Amino acid sequence: MNYQLNWSILWSGQTGGWLLNGLLTTLEISSLAWLLALTLGNVAGALRTAPIPPFRWLASAYVEFFRNVPLLVWMFFWYFGMPPLLPQALQDWLLDHGAEFWAGVCALGVYHGARFSEVIRSGIQSIPKTQFEAAHSTGLTVWQTYRLIIVPIALRLIIPPATNETLNLIKNSSVALTIGVAELTFQTRQIETYTAKAFEALAAGTVVYLVLCLAISTLMAVVERRVAIPGMIAQGNASEF
Amino acid sequence: MIEFRKVNKWFGSLHVLEDIDLTIEAGKVVVVCGPSGSGKSTLIRCINRLETIQSGDIIVDGSSLSDAKLDTVKLRTEVGMVFQSFNLYPHMTVLRNITLAPVKVKHVSPAEAEKIAAVLLERVGIPDKSQAYPANLSGGQQQRVAIARALAMKPKIMLFDEPTSALDPEMINEVLEVMTDLARDGMTMVVVTHEMGFARRVAHRIVFMDQGRIVEANEPEKFFAAPESARAQQFLSKILSH
Numbered sequence: 001m002n003y004q005l006n007w008s009i010l011w012s013g014q015t016g017g018w019l020l021n022g023l024l025t026t027l028e029i030s031s032l033a034w035l036l037a038l039t040l041g042n043v044a045g046a047l048r049t050a051p052i053p054p055f056r057w058l059a060s061a062y063v064e065f066f067r068n069v070p071l072l073v074w075m076f077f078w079y080f081g082m083p084p085l086l087p088q089a090l091q092d093w094l095l096d097h098g099a100e101f102w103a104g105v106c107a108l109g110v111y112h113g114a115r116f117s118e119v120i121r122s123g124i125q126s127i128p129k130t131q132f133e134a135a136h137s138t139g140l141t142v143w144q145t146y147r148l149i150i151v152p153i154a155l156r157l158i159i160p161p162a163t164n165e166t167l168n169l170i171k172n173s174s175v176a177l178t179i180g181v182a183e184l185t186f187q188t189r190q191i192e193t194y195t196a197k198a199f200e201a202l203a204a205g206t207v208v209y210l211v212l213c214l215a216i217s218t219l220m221a222v223v224e225r226r227v228a229i230p231g232m233i234a235q236g237n238a239s240e241f
Numbered sequence: 242m243i244e245f246r247k248v249n250k251w252f253g254s255l256h257v258l259e260d261i262d263l264t265i266e267a268g269k270v271v272v273v274c275g276p277s278g279s280g281k282s283t284l285i286r287c288i289n290r291l292e293t294i295q296s297g298d299i300i301v302d303g304s305s306l307s308d309a310k311l312d313t314v315k316l317r318t319e320v321g322m323v324f325q326s327f328n329l330y331p332h333m334t335v336l337r338n339i340t341l342a343p344v345k346v347k348h349v350s351p352a353e354a355e356k357i358a359a360v361l362l363e364r365v366g367i368p369d370k371s372q373a374y375p376a377n378l379s380g381g382q383q384q385r386v387a388i389a390r391a392l393a394m395k396p397k398i399m400l401f402d403e404p405t406s407a408l409d410p411e412m413i414n415e416v417l418e419v420m421t422d423l424a425r426d427g428m429t430m431v432v433v434t435h436e437m438g439f440a441r442r443v444a445h446r447i448v449f450m451d452q453g454r455i456v457e458a459n460e461p462e463k464f465f466a467a468p469e470s471a472r473a474q475q476f477l478s479k480i481l482s483h
């Protein structure tokens with residue numbers, strides 16, 4: 001073996017900076033997409049259980065449309081397909097402000113929102129119907145019942161599958177390299193090309209993803225314990241109430 | 242206070258309520274009994290519009306429920322309901338379980354709502370549990386909180402759907418005592434229950450249902466001493482034998 005390992009490319013000079021920038025971009029695109037996904041997922045998930053049929057149809061259409069097309073296709077759609085349909089001023093603004101980044105946020109957020117919504121729907125559906133009725137019988141409206149009771153309970157029950165979806169979202173943010181977002185995977189490839197140190201570059205990328213995802217699952221486990229419904233084991237055991 | 246006029250209801254092809262006529266005056270306690278599946282729950286759930294009816298009419302405190310303009314929220318502030326399965330909000334303290342609806346529906350100030358809650362917790366016998374969470378209470382305590390939660394809206398009518406059926410035997414009495422107190426205070430109550438001792442002591446009238454019909458409605462003394470229908474006799478002999 002005459003390959004010379006040179007780990008210092010990861011922290012010295014220009015290439016070290018690339019790695020760090022890649023990590024920051026991954027964090028940025030993932031957190032914005034996560035917020036978008038959680039918002040869309042909450043709304044669509046709740047609507048899919050709503051007592052009003054057109055709301056259910058609308059939410060189902062969203063979910064089925066977005067989760068059944070590959071994420072890569074959505075990346076191309078939001079980056080190449082969408083901008084020409086926008087007003088000229090917005091197109092110009094996007095061109096100056098990283099159009100690929102915002103397309104990536106939309107693709108990831110809308111796609112994972114559809115998947116989140118299924119998680120939230122299953123959480124809501126594990127809550128017995130009588131819980132809704134008890135709330136309604138005190139005069140709370142459907143909207144108040146969802147906002148004050150059903151969704152807060154469901155969110156606590158779904159932390160484990162939601163963690164899983166969050167990790168998927170972070171890992172899927174690497175697909176954004178295909179539309180030129182300079183995130184972590186993009187940067188490791190660039191380091192590899194520039195230094196010809198493929199092993200070191202890819203090893204670094206692997207370790208950074210691993211540490212990031214482990215940190216998030218640890219954090220979510222802490223959150224799960226913090227917000228657990230008192231007296232209930234945090235296992236999503238909805239039969240308790 | 243509550244009047245059923247020729248009420249009919251179907252679930253698909255199942256005729257769950259058939260020509261129901263029933264008048265319940267203010268301050269009276271009516272116990273509804275009958276075999277499982279006879280339509281007892283459906284009957285009382287119509288009173289607060291958890292179920293809708295297909296024909297006939299129900300008048301609650303002077304308002305017709307078939308009137309499309311009748312505000313369901315307003316109706317429900319006047320009719321409290323207690324369920325077999327308690328259905329407290331598990332993520333909220335006992336205090337918040339009780340104050341939620343007064344604050345959100347009636348726009349009572351939180352401080353005022355907490356005062357009402359304290360009085361009610363005293364009344365149902367658990368003044369020290371306001372900061373507990375539902376899962377840390379016994380079934381009997383949870384059901385008493387559920388009663389307090391319904392009473393916090395200051396309803397004119399209270400509906401109970403088998404309030405003690407999910408309880409261990411030693412907890413049944415503490416809930417029945419609270420209900421008895423409430424009856425003595427003059428609350429209009431409709432109670433679905435198999436607790437015939439309670440019915441005998443507290444009810445002004447017993448309504449016996451079978452297959453969606455009211456088979457018999459009588460004062461407790463008459464009902465227990467000499468039920469008119471064969472179905473009621475059968476039902477009573479089965480239920481009183483254990």
Ligand SMILES: Nc1ncnc2c1ncn2[C@@H]1O[C@H](COP(=O)(O)OP(=O)(O)O)[C@@H](O)[C@H]1O
Nearest residue numbers: 252255257275276277278279280281282283284
């Ligand atoms: N939401 C529903 N849809 C269809 N059938 C129902 C529904 N709720 C109750 N039923 C049926 O109506 C009948 C009466 O039910 P219910 O009023 O709960 O009886 P009870 O309380 O006397 O046991 C039963 O046969 C039951 O299966």
Ligand SMILES: [Mg+2]
Nearest residue numbers: 281282283403
């Ligand atoms: Mg029933």
